[in-house]
Amino acid sequence: MKKVLVLDFGGQYNLLVARRVRECGVYCEIRSWRESMEHIRAFQPDALIFTGGPATVFEPNAPMVDPALFSMGIPVLGICYGQQLMIHLLGGQCRRAETREYGKVELTHNGKSPLFKDIPATAVYWMSHGVEVETLAPGFEVVASTDGCRCAAIQCAEKQLYGVQFHPEVLHTQYGKELLQNFLYGICGFTAEWTMASYLEEAVAECRAKIGSGRVLLALSGGVDSSVAAALLQRAVGDQLTCIFVDHGLLRKDEGDQVEEVMTHQFHVDVRRVNAKDRFLSRLAGVTDPEAKRKIIGEEFIRVFEAEAKKIGAVDFLAQGTIYPDVVESGLGGESVVIKSHHNVGGLPDCVDFKDIVEPLRRLFKDEVRQLGIELGLPEQLVWRQPFPGPGLAIRVIGEITEEKLEILRDADAIFREEMALAGLDRTTSQYFAVLTSVRSVGVMGDERTYDYTLALRAVQSQDFMTATWSRLPYELLDKVSGRIVGEVKHINRIVYDITSKPPATVEWE
The missing domain is CATH 3.40.50.620 (HUPs)
Structure with missing residues (x-):
């Protein structure tokens, strides 16, 4: 089975690189850029991917690799810092960018690279850099640019060396998956063997x-x-x-x-x-x-x-x-x-x-x-069970834990999960659960005063749980869940919905 070695230079999206390669049906593993040539050769990769990273390639102590990697006779794709490193080691130069690019940027390719096969000439790509390629290494050519970055994508097709300044692994890049497939299938000649x-x-x-x-x-x-x-x-x-x-x-x-x-x-x-x-x-x-x-x-x-x-x-x-x-x-x-x-x-x-x-x-x-x-x-x-922390409901009951509180939370959480499934949102929402807070407040039920617990509902969307955004659940669903919990679970008279992303909050409350 063909396999890819992903060399990690410390970037925030690096785990996503490996995930995207796996999603293409190609096996890969992540190793540190410090990995020795001996160990890399022992792994016997059929292609290399250099990830992004926070370092500046021309400064002292910047992460480097053995230039012999480029002579292994296998395709190499450099992403962000990976592209800059490739050029730096092969005779080109990098500099601090005159226009730093962060976030969504419109990019145009010239149709000369197999990386962009069947991809529209202009689309939106995700950038995150303050350094750029100034002078190409011998044998390289520019194949894509943005208004602020001339060398947004480069290649030395003869040696199967390719570099992109943007991040194809993130969902914000419109054709990132297609670009990776072009590299893996078209350039490397792999098939989807990883099942x-x-x-x-x-x-x-x-x-x-x-x-x-x-x-x-x-x-x-x-x-x-x-x-x-x-x-x-x-x-x-x-x-x-x-x-x-x-x-x-x-x-x-x-x-x-x-x-x-x-x-x-x-x-x-x-x-x-x-x-x-x-x-x-x-x-x-x-x-x-x-x-x-x-x-x-x-x-x-x-x-x-x-x-x-x-x-x-x-x-x-x-x-x-x-x-x-x-x-x-x-x-x-x-x-x-x-x-x-x-x-x-x-x-x-x-x-x-x-x-x-x-x-x-x-x-x-x-x-x-x-x-x-x-x-x-x-x-x-x-x-498809929802992610669940090791300490269990102990960190979803805020404050002191009692059997009564656990039973209240179990019943309320079960209703929330049941209604999410009935709404067809149980597999499209990354994580959702209920939290029994320590807050008690006044309510009225059956014309009588109550003084009971406030329950919080939490639902988030996330790729890797390093960051997360709160889920925009339909109001109709929240209304139904709230009505059922208050009506069916004793000692809850108020429901709130957590609309905080991570950061600044964490996914769990404790």
């Missing part, structure tokens, strides 16, 4: 080879990633897999029962469910600080998992639902700044002794994990 069917076959074979006759233990959270990992491992090694499902009492309505039903009856997985609700709620009693909640839940989860693992006996492998963004965001898969540390990235836990770790989803993006779940035969309602 979930092919990945499933490969992943099952890899797991069998690694695990052999060993026993595997997986912490099943009930989320999409761990559920898909469990189904895949069951197909690979059958009854050698045991799952520990720690039910901390902070799941959504009927969620624990649904997960257990699917895994035990449909996939015949050995699931050890631990009903630890009282234990967790006891530890959380009186706690209002969100970070304290997270810490308590994380620590308690480890303690419960450790106790159950010891009951099982000797286990050879710990399986985790680590996915590709976890790896990249933790600073292990590329060059981008560490966004957040992930508990399931970076090695074995200290609490239980295992020989090794198995991560069958480590190379997949979230949308690919969902596709794999469908390929494995998981029910759509589980595969």
